[in-house]
Amino acid sequence: MNAEQDLPFLHHPHPEPVAVDVRTAMLKNPGFGRVFTDHMVTIRWTEGRGWHDAQVRPREALTLDPANAVLHYAQEIFEGLKAYRTKDGGISLFRPEQNAFRFQASAERLAMPVLPVSTFLQAIEQLVKVDADWIPGGEGSLYLRPFMFANEAFLGVRPSSEYLFVVIASAVGAYFKGGKKAISVWLSEHYTRSAAGGTGAVKCGGNYAASLIAQAEASRNGCDQVVFLDSKDHRWVEELGGMNIFFVFEDGSLVTPPLSGTILPGITRASLISLARSEGREVREERYGIDQWRADAASGKLREAFACGTAAVISPIGEIKSTGGDFTIGDGSSGPVTEALKAKLVGIQRGEIADENIWVRKIA
Numbered sequence: 150m151n152a153e154q155d156l157p158f159l160h161h162p163h164p165e166p167v168a169v170d171v172r173t174a175m176l177k178n179p180g181f182g183r184v185f186t187d188h189m190v191t192i193r194w195t196e197g198r199g200w201h202d203a204q205v206r207p208r209e210a211l212t213l214d215p216a217n218a219v220l221h222y223a224q225e226i227f228e229g230l231k232a233y234r235t236k237d238g239g240i241s242l243f244r245p246e247q248n249a250f251r252f253q254a255s256a257e258r259l260a261m262p263v264l265p266v267s268t269f270l271q272a273i274e275q276l277v278k279v280d281a282d283w284i285p286g287g288e289g290s291l292y293l294r295p296f297m298f299a300n301e302a303f304l305g306v307r308p309s310s311e312y313l314f315v316v317i318a319s320a321v322g323a324y325f326k327g328g329k330k331a332i333s334v335w336l337s338e339h340y341t342r343s344a345a346g347g348t349g350a351v352k353c354g355g356n357y358a359a360s361l362i363a364q365a366e367a368s369r370n371g372c373d374q375v376v377f378l379d380s381k382d383h384r385w386v387e388e389l390g391g392m393n394i395f396f397v398f399e400d401g402s403l404v405t406p407p408l409s410g411t412i413l414p415g416i417t418r419a420s421l422i423s424l425a426r427s428e429g430r431e432v433r434e435e436r437y438g439i440d441q442w443r444a445d446a447a448s449g450k451l452r453e454a455f456a457c458g459t460a461a462v463i464s465p466i467g468e469i470k471s472t473g474g475d476f477t478i479g480d481g482s483s484g485p486v487t488e489a490l491k492a493k494l495v496g497i498q499r500g501e502i503a504d505e506n507i508w509v510r511k512i513a
């Protein structure tokens with residue numbers, strides 16, 4: 150099949166979808182990543198045939214051969230994006246083509262087949278439309294999780310000859326409970342997330358597997374999240390386990406670590422850089438050292454810091470803890486620049502603020 154041609158999607162509606170009253174109860178307080186919708190999308194890829202067998206079908210368990218390569222060598226990538234219910238009752242996505250492009254980059258890095266952007270977008274839209282009743286109101290949204298994995302029963306070490314692309318959807322509320330409350334982060338001095346030439350810039354499950362021990366260390370030390378330094382000098386702040394980081398200074402300017410190949414190019418990060426610049430703020434993509442962070446927090450030159458990503462949007466960082474001592478940013482709570490940027494981004498995503506960059510894609 151020609152990659153430019155649209156794949157036909159077969160529709161198999163769920164014979165017994167979750168009853169309306171049960172669904173309503175599930176959507177009251179969905180939390181994150183526990184409440185799933187009725188359907189999923191699957192598309193197969195095999196050597197020779199390429200992409201085929203696109204289906205919107207009832208969500209169910211997948212059966213895997215115990216020799217499936219993904220279980221042994223972790224050839225797996227994923228994405229994360231949200232569908233929002235807008236005030237006028239419509240449904241919109243935020244920059245989904247950016248997720249499609251990043252999924253392609255991740256596939257290339259992990260020696261997997263590249264899914265056409267149009268197929269990625271179609272898969273998302275079809276799933277959101279069939280499960281539209283699962284989009285929670287209020288601050289909630291429908292979190293979409295496209296992913297792809299090696300699907301060949303073979304223990305030899307080489308790229309798989311078969312893959313399965315899947316999209317599932319999960320109704321979510323606010324990511325970090327407590328709204329505006331600032332998070333505390335643990336500075337990982339022992340573990341790093343990625344290194345030059347590695348996979349830090351792509352979204353693969355392996356990165357997360359490698360970061361879990363540091364996240365567990367953070368939890369043991371009473372912190373919400375872990376922040377990683379670079380693997381070479383153990384000095385430059387890179388990002389959190391699954392979120393990018395920004396620093397806000399007394400003159401109103403912002404700094405965020407540059408996309409050096411070891412951090413994930415977040416779509417939230419890119420959007421916030423644009424929004425801040427369009428408000429006339431200076432945003433510098435430059436390295437920021439842990440010593441400087443500590444000194445600037447102490448002197449008051451650094452006023453705010455926040456983490457950002459699709460799941461939590463923006464989380465203010467109040468406190469940093471490490472074996473070398475703890476320090477607080479500002480008064481330890483969220484600051485005005487953080488709150489203003491969050492309000493602007495969320496407002497655009499929900500269709501309540503003019504979308505000058507044409508980031509929102511209305512699908513219903």
Ligand SMILES: *Cc1c(COP(=O)(O)O)cnc(C)c1O
Nearest residue numbers: 391392393413415416417458459
């Ligand atoms: C997904 C992810 C982010 C955030 O990316 P968004 O596109 O903003 O959701 C940041 N860091 C890591 C490691 C990630 O996996």
